[in-house]
Amino acid sequence: MSEFDLLVRGAQLDIGVSGGKIVELGENLAGSAMSEIDATQLAIFTGVIDAHVHFNEPGRTEWEGFATGSRAAAAGGTTTVFDMPLNSHPPTIDRDSFEQKRTAAEAASLVDFGLWGGLVPGNADKLEELRDCGVVGLKAFMSNSGMEDFAAVDDETLRAGMKRAAELQLLVAVHAEAETMTRELTGRALAEGKSGVRDYLATRPVEAELEAIRRAIEFAGETGCKLHIVHVSSGRGVAAVVEARAQGVDVTCETCPHYLVLTEEDMITLGAVAKCAPPLRSAQDQQVLLTT
Structure with missing residues (x-):
């Protein structure tokens, strides 16, 4: 019998999660978990990769920023975003501007990101x-x-x-x-x-x-x-x-x-x-x- 951090039951297969990773799949998994989700009549998807977002940071976070944008992404099932180079100020057109955006994203993003x-x-x-x-x-x-x-x-x-x-x-x-x-x-x-x-x-x-x-x-x-x-x-x-x-x-x-x-x-x-x-x-x- 396994101990999981999270156990998802009720789908075609049960999913056991520990340490942030799927560690076991199977029908009617034996074990317990700190948290369980009943997925009966629900669809289970892998995290979505959105290759085209505009989070406008640095420079224009009053429009949107990595904090709010990534929170919305995570709520909708998106676990990785690729942020476009414009709308941020400065735009991402050289090494210095890339590093500015990466620093901002690392400080605020709740999901994985690419630029x-x-x-x-x-x-x-x-x-x-x-x-x-x-x-x-x-x-x-x-x-x-x-x-x-x-x-x-x-x-x-x-x-x-x-x-x-x-x-x-x-x-x-x-x-x-x-x-x-x-x-x-x-x-x-x-x-x-x-x-x-x-x-x-x-x-x-x-x-x-x-x-x-x-x-x-x-x-x-x-x-x-x-x-x-x-x-x-x-x-x-x-x-x-x-x-x-x-x-x-x-x-x-x-x-x-x-x-x-x-x-x-x-x-x-x-x-x-x-x-x-x-x-x-x-x-x-x-x-x-x-x-x-």
Whole structure:
């Protein structure tokens, strides 16, 4: 008969935990524990790894910080997070800023963490030191990030950065929206006094996402860089990634829960609270995301 710190009963198998580790699995485990959980009619999952969070620390903890963000993660079953390089101040674009963020995270995070580094104009000579610090990858914006201290990359900067990342064996993740298209459409709308919900949707069309995804894929094919497209919102965006993978390009993509449960019609109803970039899409796009 075993003595456990924690015993989970009622699932397909009982789980015995001691010292923070699963030490025994089996049906109707014999033993006692300081704490028991009845998992009857519940599903048991391993801890989730969330590879895309923004905890904004150091510098902007009034938005969110490692203390509050990691607490929410743990409550939801996430045991490891990878924090993005922007929104914190300074952004994580060199060794010094990496160490500042790591120190903040070590002091406050309740879950395991990894840190993304940034790929921005002017930090090509910092990518190797970021690799040596242990970043999980590099994040770049192909359109305005909304943060003055984290500038978007143009095509030349992105291509060169991906070439260097390939040499360093680093993954590059991109926010894929075509800056020229979105900027021109936004400028035109504002000049015409159009600032409503439907106007915002029109300034960030699927075509802007698709154009940027295709360019990033082209650069990945040229450089051999591992590429990840973040928060894909459209069915055609996913299709472009699937096609590229079939042609041998090392590219993956992700989407977000809000694209799976909300559509552009919800934004029209809810207003600015449902504003995001890329924006919510059609029900048809949502269905492709759910089934691909």
